[in-house]
Amino acid sequence: MKATAPFPVINRRALLSTMALLPALSVAFFPASAPAQTATSGGSLPSWNDGAAKQAIIDFVRATSDRSSPSYVVPEDRIAVFDQDGTLWVEHPMYTQVIYCLDRVPDVVAKKPELKNREPFKTVLSGNREAIARLPMQDLYKILAATLSGMTVEEFNAEAKKWLEAARHPRWNRLYTELAYQPMLEVFRYLRDNAYKTYIVTGGGQDFGRVYAEKVYGIPPEQVIGTAGGTKFAYASDGKPYLTKEPKLLLNDNNAGKPEGIHLMIGRRPYAAFGNSTGDRQMLEWTAAGAGARLKMLLLHDDAAREYAYGPAQGLPDTRVGTFTPALYDEAKKNGWTVISMKNDWRRIFAFE
Amino acid sequence: MKATAPFPVINRRALLSTMALLPALSVAFFPASAPAQTATSGGSLPSWNDGAAKQAIIDFVRATSDRSSPSYVVPEDRIAVFDQDGTLWVEHPMYTQVIYCLDRVPDVVAKKPELKNREPFKTVLSGNREAIARLPMQDLYKILAATLSGMTVEEFNAEAKKWLEAARHPRWNRLYTELAYQPMLEVFRYLRDNAYKTYIVTGGGQDFGRVYAEKVYGIPPEQVIGTAGGTKFAYASDGKPYLTKEPKLLLNDNNAGKPEGIHLMIGRRPYAAFGNSTGDRQMLEWTAAGAGARLKMLLLHDDAAREYAYGPAQGLPDTRVGTFTPALYDEAKKNGWTVISMKNDWRRIFAFE
Helix, strand or coil: CCCCCCCCCCCHHHHHHHHHHCCCCCCCCCCCCCCCCCCCCCCCCCCECCCHHHHHHHHHHHHHHCCCCCCCCCHHHCEEEECCECCCECCCCCCHHHHHHHHHHHHHHHHCHHHCCCCCHHHHHHCCHHHHHCCCHHHHHHHHHHHHCCCEHHHHHHHHHHHHCCCEECCCCEEHHHHEEHHHHHHHHHHHHCCCEEEEEEEEEHHHHHHHHHHHHCCCHHHEEEEEEEEEEEECCCCCEEEEEEEEEEECCCCCHHHHHHHHHCCCCCCEEEECCHHHHHHHHHHHCCCCCCEEEEEECECCCCCCECHHHHCCCCCCCCCCCHHHHHHHHHHCCEEEEHHHHECCCECCC | CCCCCCCCCCCHHHHHHHHHHCCCCCCCCCCCCCCCCCCCCCCCCCCECCCHHHHHHHHHHHHHHCCCCCCCCCHHHCEEEECCECCCECCCCCCHHHHHHHHHHHHHHHHCHHHCCCCCHHHHHHCCHHHHHCCCHHHHHHHHHHHHCCCEHHHHHHHHHHHHCCCEECCCCEEHHHHEEHHHHHHHHHHHHCCCEEEEEEEEEHHHHHHHHHHHHCCCHHHEEEEEEEEEEEECCCCCEEEEEEEEEEECCCCCHHHHHHHHHCCCCCCEEEECCHHHHHHHHHHHCCCCCCEEEEEECECCCCCCECHHHHCCCCCCCCCCCHHHHHHHHHHCCEEEEHHHHECCCECCC
């Protein structure tokens, strides 16, 4: 696992082009409704249209859970892994966690006033979105490191939870947690009903994902694998121990880091993998290389009307890191992975629709 | 998590004093019987004598699982963690994994003949136990690194499994996996019957523990946390991906590394912790510092007749790394942790008795 940067690379072009769409950095903390969690009924995957993608999921579950099937898998080996941003919820105009980090800057500076006139914090505080968008990558890393470390693990959890209960996506004016894809919530339920243990394997922060995964997806903290920094154990003056989040990278859970992280945290090969970008390629390849029936699914964002269209759906290579490139599309087709068309395969995208 | 040495420190004194007791390094691969897994009946903890230790476990389970209790814990938060060597199975005369590594040397040298005349491999191959016992620590690290890395994860699992099915403890002439403590197997079952998720948190190798934990303790690979090295994802000439174990430390799961590892792998604080040595101190402190009822248990090896007596039971400080020192004994008494006396609290130690 390469330890080159404190957090996964965020594409600067995407940041530049979308910064203008963002709401002001300060967030109004009005009371928020709970994330939508509609119960499914009348078939296992009601938000999916009939087609190759839905059928691939159903066929896989049957093949691995029917005792008479040559591809039967004992329940304790049934592991399914899911990328998070862009696979389970909206990743445009920017990864939710990056918006969180930018929003955290005023609080971080309030606690460390010496940062007020220091870059890049000064620029972020100015609220000048064009200037923020021009910040070089190393400055963005400084913001990620400053806003995701230095506090106890409990403080971080409380801060992130508070933000997630208030911050809203500019396009839908909905909580980010409401932008989970309803068809994927149904896949979770369907797999779990068939004894699959479901894991998130995200390039985003592991601790950040653990704050919302249980409520939004029914996935407990120990089943969220993500880019992880170290913690440091120490004693307070009253002798009570605490853990502080450190600006030190332990696991960069992207690209080859995904199968490496799966080995570290799970210790065995998944039978099913869902992704949407080049960052998920190795996880899909690692899953595919196992014996027996394996489910390999790639979500294509081709629905500009209901969500977004990018990657091969635009007919152009997209240089944004983490995007579903035409090369990945070709690999999927060549190897028989299933591409999910958001436009054609999903009857409904969000629970609130 | 400190990255000072590739593997947890092994005490040289213990190694020196016990090397003479070891069987010859080469292991005869005769067919082995399955590890004993006797079903419990007639009470939850039949191998425990009535007393404070047994009562502490029962009281804790009642306090956290009875809905009317002020200390009630929702099932999804019920996490229990267990040290492995010396808490769940015999750790004398030497950690089982160290014996494994020494036994692996001939095979490693067969694959890399250039090591044959190089130290420390030459000495290990000589079979001269006194000379092996005199090897300095850095040479032991070389042996650990050479025998626990450089192969694919599947190759490692197959090798370790084969060894565990054949190697025997010199005192009992039993498989190492048969030396699991029957009273602790009953604690696992009792906790799991009450919705607790049970984890091993070992200073030993994570991958090594995962090879036997499911069969011996009913603990799946993803619930074994241990000292972990990195892996490297790569492609074979046929394009098939594989993961190689690297001689690079990611998590030194000892001392402060135990709560740090628990945060990394579980993401929340346990309600129950079992240990037997100073390496478990911070894990016990971290567990104890949570609100509500918390179970803190330390196993004292005070039974030279049926197992071993060391640590405070000898009335002498023991400098072996990982041992239950008198200072830890004092901390336990001061903070109300429960000390389990192997001699007095356990009616039976092994399933084969």
